[in-house]
Amino acid sequence: MKQILLFGAGKSATSLIRYLIDVSAGRDWQLVVAESNLALAESKIAGSPHARAVCLDVTRTEAVDTLVAAADIVISLLPPALHYTVAVSCLKNDKHLLTASYLDDAIKALEPEIKARGLLFLCEMGLDPGIDHMSALQLIRQIEARGGAIRSFHSHTGGLVAPESDDNPWRYKISWNPRNVVLAGAAGARYRDNGNIVSKAYPDLFEQPGEVILPGVGILAWYPNRDSLSYIPLYGLEATQTFIRTTLRYPAFCRGWAPIVRAGLTDSQTTLDTTGLTFDQWSASLQPFVNASNRAQLEYLGCFDQEPVPPAAHTSADILQHLLETRLVMQPADKDMIVMIHEIGFIRDGRSHTAKSTLVVKGEDHLHTAMARTVGLPLGIAATLVLEGRIGLRGLHIPILPAIYDPVMQQLEQQGIRFEHTEN
Template identity: 50%
Template sequence: MKNILLFGAGKSATSLIDYLLTNAPRQKWHITVADHDLMLIKSKTGKSYYATPAAIDIKDQAARQQLIEATDLVISLLPPHLHITVAKDCLHFKKNLLTASYIDPEVRKLEKEIEKAGLLFMYEMGLDPGIDHMSAMKLIHSIEKKGGQIFSFKSYCGGLISPDSIDNPWQYKISWNARNIVLAGSSGATYREKGKVKELSYEQLFDHSKTVQLPGLGKLAYYPNRDSLAYMDVYKLNNIATFMRATLRFPDFCEGWNALVKLGLTNDTEKIQTDQLSYYNWAVHNIRAEKAASHEDAVAHYLGVSSKSKVIRQLKFLGLLNGDVINLGEQTSAGILQHLVEDKLKMEPADKDMIVMMHEIEFERRNMATRLHSYMITQGEDNMRTAMAKTVGLPLGILTKLILQEKISLTGLQIPVMPEVYNPVLKELEEYDIRFEESFE
């Protein structure tokens, strides 16, 4: 019997837990799911003979280490800042670790120790990052193997709402961590375009939204992600003229979010006392609003839009222009906004989300320029078994199986860019309708 320990039973864990429990009888696994919320764990594991719920505080060192010492492999779906705590324990007890989060500077400091211990710490093994790396590297390696010279690489991914479930002016609902959505883009973006490094501040990011066409979906807006340049070396595309990784949204979302940024409502540093503070007074606390003007007119004037515009409708939908009192104690603006979007943009039980990913690669082979489009559109089943949960959780589950079957011999701190990982994982993902279509121009 092999023991698997999963930290975190939140939104992204549902499909992973389903996968592990489905495979448990045949593979002879037992799965321990650890989270602070016992009822949440039980809602995901049911009464399975192959699962043990463990309600613990992740900061309780003795409880955490007892679980890690007793297992064969650890998967972490905790908030990113907590991974390092688990990683240090995995190193101490010599356990392999898988997570969907980015490699951070703290775990990077452990790189030599991880390698020396002969362990595999696989980070970025979810959707984006994860499936994006695997599908991109499969294309890149295939083009290079046939003698193609790549000169432009663009990769796009978005967690969206299915068009059938759109019923609000934002064209968006939350299918994953709301805090990550509120803070997305806050560090700006860096990428390369036609040989020049481009840098966008947070204030410029949504203002510069451009669009791409997706088969069956039409026009989607995109904004560049964080530091795209950091992946040029990972993908071995250091010398190409254009390299960009970007997030996809329906165009209305970017327009509305740009207004929130302009109003200063995404700030996560300055704390505000919200008791007795109305949402409208919070919404205009960074601007000089005309006293005589209606709430709509005052905000519209500052944003340079009509009081009847779509943007004002979006702000009204979130409840920003009414006199309701916030009453959340001391909060940052980002915290208040998170509270609002979790309420106003939540998925209803019958809602379905959608994951869209696309790679655009331009390359030259035998003096002929070619553009390759590779895209994947995956729909969720409902508000629990979401496309986001599938695409984040299944790659982790499949790699867990490969490791415990001893089909993977990798060690060290890694992300999934090698054929021995991406080939079997992408192949099995197709069984779950997570597959890419390709076209050439």
């Protein structure tokens, strides 16, 4: 009997656990969910005979090794900083590893040993990064196969609130790790625009965002996402004049978030003395950036409340995270929405063309979210394909090879994750 080991049972794990339980039931496999919050893990497996929950402190190396040694494949949905601990254990115990997080330098340093041991470590296998890579590359290769020479590439992805649940001035609700929302964009961004290399500092990202129109939804705002330049050679698009990967939000979010960043309220490094500190005192640096366009949002978030900040908060980011979790929380019946849009300009037969590929996925409720579905399903599908020998690659990879993205995208379509394509 094959065993799948999943580290983490948080917001993004719900659909993955449900999928892996269904897969295991049909193949006589077993899913083990390791989580520090045992009650959370047990609630996610919902008494399935094909899964069990284990309480785990991931800092206990021996406990991690014991679980990894018994598994046939390992999936980590832990915070990115903890992937390395799992990766080292997978190497020690000769186990394949999948994550949804960006490939970082610590994992890259393990590449020679991963190859030497004949293992597959597959990173960036979620939504963004993940489905964005796979769907974009399928479209790029189709265009090139028909004689198209690509000149511009825009890829937009966002986790949004669905229109029917859009009822606050931020036009946003938390559907994934709130800490990641607080820190999004902190590293700034780099991309290519009309042949020029553009670098944007963190405070500038949310001001004057770009726009894209989604029929049935309206105008969405985008800001550049991390280092787009590093993906140009990976996508084989060195000749493109424009290459930008972005994050989507409603315009209202950027309008409210820009002053928060400017005021330094996302700082996660500086320790604060929160004794007797109130929210309005904490946010005093915000005052110069408050105006008629953002005041209602900042008031709604609680930035100017005269109540004390949480005593457990140690940094400004902690305080801000508390406000997001309490003021922008999804209610039980709320639905989120994932939007991904690829816009590719290319030349074929001497004429300019534009290909557009759009994905819209809505969640079921505050637990079974579109975010959890689109982050979790690629991981679950890939794990199943590896265990069944249908992905035979070895080494350290992200999903930019046809051997990965073709079978995974085919399975995603069967799960209702489908793109709509237009070309002119």
